[in-house]
Amino acid sequence: MATLARPDDSSVYAGRVAASPLRKDAVRNRRRIIEVGRELVADGAPVQLNEVARAAGVGVATVYRHFPTPQALIEAVSVDGLEALIRAAERAVDRDDPWTAFRDFLVGIVDAQLADAALSPVLSAPQAALPGTAHLLERLSSLFTTLFGRVSEAGRLAPGITLADMTPLMCGIAYSARLQPADDPQARAAAGRHYLDVVLNGIRAR
Template sequence: MPAAPLRKDAARNRQKIIDVARRLVDAGTPIQLNEVARAASVGVATVYRHFPTPEALLETVATPGVEALIAHAERALRGDNPWTALSDYLHAGTAAVVADASLSPVFAAPVDALPHITVLKQRLNEVFAQLLHHAHAAGLADPNVTKTDLLPLMCGVVHAATVHAATSAEDRSVAARRYLTITLEGLRTAPRGP
């Protein structure tokens, strides 16, 4: 049964809380619900009513990014070239995780705080598996490389691109794209002869 819509003032307070959390995440500051309440100018009980844990608030902040990745992957599935579809999706996913600090901890969490984020992550994994399967079936990706192999490699690409905190967001994005291109060259099968 869907939740009842929030009153206007409750919806406004919820959005203020999410906006403060987004700023904290973007600044690399851990989410502490009491601090969020102070910065959003709402009561602590209001924050806890909407978000019982910092993880629930972080997952709420990350939700639009996860939904955008799912939409991108689903569009990629409709493409004509399985290699281009897989490559484009992995580039989009890497760029999103490098740009949005809320995504990495949500993807890495062993347990989700919100059932909604579990459903989204499962869908994202399903579509990613389909993209890889299509590239395998077309003979364009090494059949020995699995989704289980690629996930830590993508994490490695993101980590390598972000370890230098002194670099700008643009530098991190360029580095991630370069590292992912190198990784994908290792995944791609050699062209078949005539």
């Protein structure tokens, strides 16, 4: 498999392919902006680029050069999580039993969204803000389509369940689990697994 492009690489600059790599100070600023974005997303705070600039200690124009919209910054924060999901999906595709592979990957999606709050808004967005993110999402979608097709063809899903149902279901589970206290990650994880079990019982063929 070819190496996946990363939205925070120096080759992708504000959603466009750059003519040359970023200078060291620009790379340093970009990393600091992403760190601040990650902190805001983890705290459930709105990502406002002017506030990000203040917290990162850089000019507002610097933030906008790297990330023209808050969504672009959230996507940069989500890169590691997206790549981990792709690796998990690749392993799942190689498993023999379609239902076990499908179920375990859904467990991984829920756990990942609870561990990384940037994933849900990126997975549920109608389109990506950065080309690197679009590439990652296309790869993840392709793998998940394969997993869904295998379990459907094996007759393991209830009638009427479609691929389009899965993203809102998975994001809804993560949202519901995050209603648990933020200072109790174990309660959130347990709630996520419980809600997923409910969904799996509903979509599995009898």
